[in-house]
Amino acid sequence: MKIIILKISVLILICLPISDGLTQTSGKQVFRNKGCAGCHTINEGKLIGPDLANITEKRNRKWLINFIRSPKKMIDNGDTLAVRLYNKYNKVMMPANDMTDEEIKNLLDFIAQKSSEKTNQQNTKQKSTATAYNANNFSTGKQLFTGELLFMNYGPSCISCHDIKNMSSLHGGMLAKDLSTTYKRLGDRGIRALLKNPAFPVMKEAYRNKPLTKAEIHNLTAFLKKAAQKKPGKQTAGVKFESQFIIVGLLGAGIFILVISLIWLRRKKHSVNDEIYERQLRTE
Ligand code: HEC
Ligand code: HEC
Structure with missing residues (x-):
């Protein structure tokens, strides 16, 4: 009995300091796990969305909670501020978040706490200088993309x-956005942040447990940058492709019918009926 009490009190002692920092860590975790960090920094400049430093002082709490839960609803309802932000940030729709009040509270506390930490100006400046790419990065990026x-x-x-x-030689899927001008809209940092930590639900799911490596992100960013500098591909390229597609399709169908009919003919020749018929002939 004594031992059990001892064990419990040791456990409590161990847990006390942990629970102290719990709000902060869980707020930080939510910020990571819900993908906020893929689009927002706190005090390090804008990524895809605005820098969230001091946001809890700039906006009213109720507005923040509603916005974080469902930006789309706010925008659809014509909330002036939400619509203004949406237009300012290139009409990127921030995903909705199914979060408890507790989670949002921890999150906002974390943002407030992090906002007050002094930032390293030098560091921020260095990060925003343009990255250099070479032809190799571009071609590897293209190969990865395709x-x-x-x-x-x-x-x-x-x-x-x-x-x-913009790359008329490519013909990609239509599930998601055309990426011709994405680099111009999101910038180098935005693209990198997004690829490191895909924030859009479908894309996030596709790369769950299959993260892109640093080098891959570098090469893909080079490719998207180059794509954005190109003139849009001519419409005829698409038409040509479509007619090619139809021709290939028709040819394929023709070959398919030919093969099937050959098999069918051969089967007919060697069918049981044939053998019986021939036997019949012989016995006559
Ligand atoms: C896909 C990128 C993306 C993700 C992920 C994302 N946001 Fe956003 N966020 C944006 C964009 C873009 C805006 C600007 C408004 C708009 O375009 O709708 C924004 C705006 C905001 C605003 C309003 C800022 C202001 O100036 O009032 C808050 C607060 C915010 N986001 C918090 C979060 C939190 C918290 C998370 C994680 C739960 C999150 N965001 C996840 C892109 C994102
Ligand atoms: C499973 C499908 C899927 C795959 C695979 C995928 N994405 Fe996405 N991606 C999406 C969806 C969905 C969005 C959200 C925007 C939209 O609805 O088109 C998105 C958004 C983006 C955006 C932001 C576009 C913008 O302008 O707002 C970029 C950049 C991007 N993807 C790059 C990539 C790159 C690079 C790859 C390959 C490493 C990739 N994606 C693979 C589905 C996908």
């Missing part, structure tokens, strides 16, 4: 969901 080169962690190729119309 799936010619596999990702190290076997994530799906980008082209299965995205198209880049």
Whole structure:
């Protein structure tokens, strides 16, 4: 009995200091796990969305809670501030978040706490200088995008969901946005942050446990940058592709019918009926 009491009191002693820092860590975890960090920094400048430093002082708490739960609802309802932000940030729709009051509270506390920490100005400046890319980065990025080169962690190729119309030689999926001008809209840091930590639910799911490596992100960013500098592909390229597609399709169907009919003919020749018929002839 004594031992049990001792064990319990030791446990309590161990847990006390942990619970102290719990709000902060769980707020931090929520910020990471819910993908906020993929689009927002606190005190390190804007990524895809605004820097959230001091946001709890700038906005009323109720507004923040509603907005974080469902930005789309706020925008659809015509909330002036939400609509203004949406337009300012290139009409990127921040995903909705199914979070408890507790989680949002911890999250906002974490943001407030982090906002008050002094930032390293030098560091921020360094991060925002443009990165240099070479031709190699671009071509490797293109191969990764199209799936010619596999990702190290076997994530799906980008082209299965995205198209880049600026590159008329590519014909990608239509599940997600055309990425021709994405680089211009999101910038180098925005693209990198997004690829490191895909924030859009479908894309996030596709790369769950299959993260892109640093080098892959570098090469893909180089490719998207180059794509954004190109002039949009001519419409005829698409038409030509479509007619090619139809021709290939028709040819394929023709070959298919030919093969089937050959098999059918041969089967007919060597069918049981044939043998019986021939036997019949012989016995006559
Ligand atoms: C896909 C990127 C993305 C993700 C993920 C994301 N946001 Fe946002 N967020 C945005 C964008 C873009 C805006 C600007 C408004 C808009 O476009 O709707 C924004 C706006 C905001 C605002 C309002 C800022 C202001 O100036 O009033 C808050 C607060 C916010 N986000 C918090 C969060 C939190 C908390 C999370 C994680 C639970 C999160 N965001 C996840 C992109 C994102
Ligand atoms: C399973 C499908 C899927 C795959 C695979 C995928 N994405 Fe996405 N991606 C999406 C969806 C969905 C969005 C959200 C925007 C939309 O609805 O188009 C998105 C958004 C983006 C955006 C932001 C676009 C913008 O302008 O707002 C970028 C950049 C992007 N993806 C790049 C990539 C790259 C690079 C790859 C390959 C490493 C990739 N994606 C693979 C589905 C996918």
